[in-house]
Amino acid sequence: MAGANESCTDAPEAYRPLCGLDELPDGGARGFCSSGQGxxxxxxxxxxxxVVGYRNCCPHNGVALEYRKDMFLNAAGTDIVCYAHGAHFDVATGYCTYGPCAGESLEALPIRIEQGRVMIPRTIAWGSGGCPGNKGWS
Amino acid sequence: MNIVGLDSLVFGVDDLDASIRCLADYGLTCVERTPSGAVFEALDGTSAVVRHASDGGLAEAFAPSPNIRETIYGVADQATLEQIGAELGKDRPVTLGSDGVLRCKDDSGIPIGFRVTCRRPIDAPPVLINVPGMKPQRPVNQVAADPAMVCTPRSLSHVVFFVPDVAKAERFYTERLGFRVTDRFTNAGPFLRPAGTLEHHCLFLIQAPAHMFGLNHFTFHMADANELMLAGWRFQNKGWKGFWGPGRHIMGSNYFWYFNSPFGGAIEFDADMDLHDDTWVPRAVDANAETSQTFLFDYRPLWSPGGKDH
Known part of the structure; x- marks a missing residue:
């Protein structure tokens, strides 16, 4: 998936393993901390x-999406949901289909699958605009 | 009209187990559990009701699930209920259910209900603090800090909606139901207080695009700031994701701590809200970081300065 980290995608060493594909629940989501702490x-x-990856940052007001560890989807697993104010996002694209940030998108993280391993960029530089931040009550 | 506040909020959710666990971890008491849902009470009998979104007994959804499906206000007596029925029956369908709830929709299309309030006296230990310069409240040798203290929410406090036409929504509550505007965020909407309570607000309306229509957040009152901090800290330790707080609001002065929730909006703990009567002159300011709180903190795990070597 293209994104802010496209410049690192040419060199294989620019990616590091995140986990095994079989460690991720099929149809489910899992959260990670890029620094390993926090x-x-x-x-x-x-x-x-x-596997698709997104920054855990709602375009509405810049907060984390999940209500508990790894709970990023609706019960049916069909949508990503921000559990602060109920925004729904398309899983494949991160596009917000309903809610406060309808028409905006989650920031994508490029993911590679290599020999059954899920790989992420060694250096994660989130978009230059940063997390959108709080735009106010609405 | 003698509306005393919120009696019950009814939610239609898509993950019933998670929602029930959320309300239990929040500290409410489960008084009814069936395959179709559960009812959780605060100490005064006010409640949150959770059902699966597909439950045929729920009011019609006005926003994608999960979301709030019905807001039930408590009124002082049967006469008030009849007064409301007569007033709202002038221009909309109003039904009286076998559960004693008078139901209709507000002018935004939000399902609302009214019933003679279920509120009962709160049976809980007094909250006593010692303040220099004031007569001590907590008796000598009685300790205040108790890691095992039970923190049960005391009363349903307020609910907040994103609405597409806030002026129209406000008029319904002020002109038809006698609510007062206590304060106003000029770029968001009014804080509303019904006539039967002095509490700063039980309803706050936020102007938003039509696609945002629905729940913003809801909260029960905790006893005080200490209980709010402890309850929120435990809630986060149980895995619930913090959204905003702990801090203290300016409008209403209530301490706050918000969390993401499986209800379609945030769930909050609040405590120590201001009281106002009809002599209060509403304030009007833009909502921003400075006007939204006097202070704000982040959760952190327990820590001690002891270290290895002291």
């Missing part, structure tokens, strides 16, 4: 052999 700042969603 709260989860990105999450991945697996569907079969496909």
């Amino acid at each position: 709260s989860d700042d990105f999450f991945v969603v697996r569907r079969g052999d496909t």
Whole structure:
């Protein structure tokens, strides 16, 4: 998936393993912390052999999406949901289909699958605009 | 109209187990559990009701699930209920259910209900603090800090909606139901107080685009700031994701701590809200970081300065 980290995608060593594909629940989501310490700042969603990753930051007011550890999807697993104000996002694209930030998108994290391992960029530089931040009450 | 505040909020959710666990971890008491949902009470009998979004007994959804499905206000007596029925029956369908709830929709299309309030006296230990310069409240040799203290929410406090036409929404509550505007965020909307309570607000309305229509957040009152801090800290330790707080609001002065929730909006703990009567002159300011709180903190795990070597 293209994104702010596209410049690192040419060199294989620019990616590091995150976990095994089989460690991710098929159809489910899991949050991770890119620094290894602190709260989860990105999450991945697996569907079969496909994994997508997004920054854990709602375009509405810049907060984490999940209500508990790894709870980023609706019960049916069809949508990513921000549990602060109920925004729904398309899993494959991160596009907000309903809610305060309808028409905006989650910031994508490029993911590679190599020999059954989920790989993420060694250096994660979130978008230059940063997390959108609080835009106010609405 | 003698509306005393919120009696019950009814939610339609898509993850019933998570929602029930959320209300239990929040500290409410489960008084009814069936395959279709549960009812959780605060100490005064006010409640949060959770059902699966597909439950046929719920009011019609006005926003994608999960979300709030019905807001039930408590009124002082049968006469008030009849007064409301007569007033709202002038221009909309109003039904009286076998559960004693008078139901209709407000002018935004939000399902609302009214019933003779279920509120009962709160049976809980007094909250006593010692303040220099004031007569001590807590008796000598009685300790205040108790890691095992039970923190049960005392009363349903307020609910907040994103609405597409805040002026129209406000008029319904002020002109038809006698609510007072206590304060106003000029770029968001009014804090509203019904006639039967002095509490700063039980309803806050936020102007928002039509696609945001629905729940913003809801909260019960905790006893005081100490209980709010302890309850919120435990809630986060149980895995619930913090959204905002702890801090103290300026409008209403209530301490706050918000969390993400499986209800379609945030769940808050609040405590120590201001009281106002009809002599209060509403304030009006833009909502921003400075006007939204007097201070703000982040959660952190327990820590001690002891270290290895002291």
